[in-house]
Amino acid sequence: METRRLLCVWFFLSAVPEVSCSYPTKTCARFDFPTLNGAILSVRENSSVVIPFTIIDNGCDVLGDFTIRVTTSSGDYCVIKGKKGKCLRVLGPNLACLCAAKKGTFSMTKRISRHDNGAWTFKGNWGTGKRNIFLNVTYPRTVNQLTIGGTKQETEFFKEGQAVDVECVWDQGKPRRNAQLFHHGERVRSRTVKTTKKGQVLRYSISRAECEDAGKITCEVPGSSLNRSATILVDCK
Numbered sequence: 001m002e003t004r005r006l007l008c009v010w011f012f013l014s015a016v017p018e019v020s021c022s023y024p025t026k027t028c029a030r031f032d033f034p035t036l037n038g039a040i041l042s043v044r045e046n047s048s049v050v051i052p053f054t055i056i057d058n059g060c061d062v063l064g065d066f067t068i069r070v071t072t073s074s075g076d077y078c079v080i081k082g083k084k085g086k087c088l089r090v091l092g093p094n095l096a097c098l099c100a101a102k103k104g105t106f107s108m109t110k111r112i113s114r115h116d117n118g119a120w121t122f123k124g125n126w127g128t129g130k131r132n133i134f135l136n137v138t139y140p141r142t143v144n145q146l147t148i149g150g151t152k153q154e155t156e157f158f159k160e161g162q163a164v165d166v167e168c169v170w171d172q173g174k175p176r177r178n179a180q181l182f183h184h185g186e187r188v189r190s191r192t193v194k195t196t197k198k199g200q201v202l203r204y205s206i207s208r209a210e211c212e213d214a215g216k217i218t219c220e221v222p223g224s225s226l227n228r229s230a231t232i233l234v235d236c237k
């Protein structure tokens with residue numbers, strides 16, 4: 001256990017020597033996260049995280065009169081005010097901070113959204129020892145929609161020579177992966193054209209449908225929770 005040492009400087013400029021004392025700048029107290037293994041925490045979107053934390057005091061008695069503020073990357077925060085190690089008031093819109101029975105131990109709880117991804121800051125009114133932890137919010141990839149010739153039918157008829165436009169809307173998730181389009185089980189050249197609220201849009205076109213184009217079209221994202229497919233039928237002479 002470290003103890004706080006007072007640093008004093010004597011001034012002999014005036015008749016009566018003056019003394020000025022200050023604490024050397026060092027971390028008075030620091031945050032400790034007993035359940036965190038490193039500074040990055042991977043969590044799934046919509047899950048609830050509970051992060052216990054304690055204050056390790058290096059002898060400055062920071063919990064004598066304290067304010068702790070936890071701020072998420074999305075700007076949500078909670079504030080704990082207390083005296084003599086005990087909590088007096090806890091505020092927290094959208095972020096719940098709790099004081100544990102044991103002095104100097106706290107925890108915070110939040111239902112995670114994808115906007116919570118990034119650095120969360122833990123700061124005390126004693127100034128030093130601010131800590132950041134990083135939330136790595138993950139969410140699944142999914143194929144939201146597959147349209148062929150502008151419709152969502154499972155089977156779509158085309159005449160020979162007609163153009164066939166395929167569009168797949170997918171959510172790339174995090175970690176990100178790109179969607180792929182398959183025609184007859186073979187990957188086809190497609191391009192991502194835009195990002196909408198529903199997800200990203202991938203397109204593939206057959207300029208003139210031929211008999212042998214009849215078959216299955218699939219839109220897949222590796223590890224996706226949902227892939228989609230539809231069938232092209234070509235009316236051949």
Ligand SMILES: *[C@@H]1O[C@H](CO)[C@@H](O)[C@H](O)[C@H]1NC(C)=O
Binds near residue numbers: 042136138174
């Ligand atoms: C975030 O979590 C995912 C899934 O657990 C992992 O693959 C990725 O490497 C993590 N990223 C960081 C920066 O830790």
Ligand SMILES: *[C@@H]1O[C@H](CO)[C@@H](O)[C@H](O)[C@H]1NC(C)=O
Binds near residue numbers: 044139140
């Ligand atoms: C989390 O909840 C939102 C809103 O209810 C929903 O749109 C989203 O798909 C959910 N994400 C996961 C990973 O379940």
Ligand SMILES: *[C@@H]1O[C@H](CO)[C@@H](O)[C@H](O)[C@H]1NC(C)=O
Binds near residue numbers: 220222224227
């Ligand atoms: C969707 O396809 C990918 C391969 O591209 C696969 O990894 C994933 O498991 C599939 N998802 C489902 C629900 O079958």
